Amino acid sequence: MNRRPVLAALASLAVAPLSLPVLAQSYPSKPVRVVVPFAPGGTTDIIARILSERMGAALGQTVVVENKAGGGGIVGAAELVKAPADGHVLGMATVSTVASNPAINPRTPYNPLSDFTPIINLAATPNVIAVHPSFPARDYRTFLEVLKKSPGRYSYASSGTGGIGHLQMELYKNLAGVFVTHIPYRGAGPALNDTVAGQVPIIFDNLPSALPFIREGRLIPIVVAAPERLAVLPNVPTFKEVGLEPVNRMAFYGFVGPKGLSREVVDKVSAAARRTLEDASVRKRIEDTGSLIVANTPEQFAAQIRSEFEVYRQVVEKQKLTLE
Structure with a gap:
């Protein structure tokens, strides 16, 4: 029997497992x-x-x-x-x-x-619906009344078509029975900039990026998607509180x-x-x-x-x- 192929195979098996930790230790190499x-x-x-x-x-x-x-x-x-x-x-x-x-x-x-x-x-x-200070509402009840009285008059900004802001707002529109035109942007930054500037009256955004503008009074929070009311926005209801739990994500x-x-x-x-x-x-x-x-x-x-x-x-x- 020729033992060389067998020994070579055994040697390769012995070496192979040792190579994995070496690869892991070398990561990242750049x-x-x-x-x-x-x-x-x-x-x-x-x-x-x-x-x-x-x-x-x-x-x-x-x-x-x-x-x-x-x-x-x-x-x-x-x-x-x-x-x-x-x-x-x-x-x-x-x-x-x-x-x-x-x-x-x-x-x-x-x-x-x-x-x-x-x-x-x-x-x-959490996610938040916020409005420009010029919008004729400061609380959720009034916000809903304004949208219902003027279907199609207002628009909202999101970080992009198909994003969470778009889909959650569309779900909100369907469940709340309102119509607001979608204005998609290439990210939350540009969407926020235009909403803060008053180019778009409403935004559906993640709270962290919107919060600095809310604290400065440049955006008014209306309703949040969160497990419970937030310490940073104690007077703002959750979607669950206003009867729209499916949007509360x-x-x-x-x-x-x-x-x-x-x-x-x-x-x-x-x-x-x-x-x-x-x-x-x-x-x-x-x-x-x-x-x-x-x-x-x-x-x-x-x-x-x-x-x-x-x-x-x-x-x-x-x-x-x-x-x-």
């Missing part, structure tokens, strides 16, 4: 890009930048945020799908990119349940990688993010925006994405929503 699928200034951008500033120390490499806006988050998410699955390009996943947009847009160029590798849900945030912001990302890389990114979120100053900055820290496991985040997508798929079907 700066890590985090693709934010919206314009600067929105909540997704805020959360990503707070994390990236400190997470580089935990990873041992610089973490750079890159904004790739367009299509209600589709453009940036689609770029991540095409990236090498080596962990050097990560993305910020939101309800818009992995649930509401794919649920309403049959042309979404990726499958939110199979084309990404969930890593960690970083934070969740929060947004989330988490790290995902391209499909096929190794478990070793997933665990390293997840651990670095968790370590960063344990920093009191980081937690405070995130919580000061009105967000809640989540920091769940990859499995929990994957289940959350599946659940949220199914909720919005049913919303689109039951409310007969289509792209404008």
Whole structure:
């Protein structure tokens, strides 16, 4: 019997398992890009930048945020799908990119349940309907009366067609029996700018990006999507309080990688993010925006994405929503 092939095979088997930890230890070997699928200034951008500033120390490499806006988050998410699955390009996943947009847009160029590798849900945030100070309402009851008296007269801004702001506001319109024209933007930042400037009278936005303008009196909060009334907005009711519980859903912001990302890389990114979120100053900055820290496991985040997508798929079907 020729023992050389057998010995060679055994040697290869012995070496193969040892290579995996070496690969994990060498990651990251260069700066890590985090693709934010919206314009600067929105909540997704805020959360990503707070994390990236400190997470580089935990990873041992610089973490750079890159904004790739367009299509209600589709453009940036689609770029991540095409990236090498080596962990050097990560993305910020939101309800818009992995649930509401794919649920309403049959042309979404990726499958939110199979084309990404969930890593960690970083934070969740309330959503808010807010109006420009010139709008003839300061509370929800009056807001609803104004919209019902003048169907089609007013418009609202969102971060983009198919995004969570669009879909939740459309759900609100259907359930409340009002008609407001949708004005989509390439991210929450531009939508906020035009609403604060009075170009659009209403906005459906994530609270963290809208809150600074609310505190300055440049936007008036009307109703929020949150589990209960918020300490920062104690006089503003939730959608559940006004009888619209299906609209009472929060947004989330988490790290995902391209499909096929190794478990070793997933665990390293997840651990670095968790370590960063344990920093009191980081937690405070995130919580000061009105967000809640989540920091769940990859499995929990994957289940959350599946659940949220199914909720919005049913919303689109039951409310007969289509792209404008």
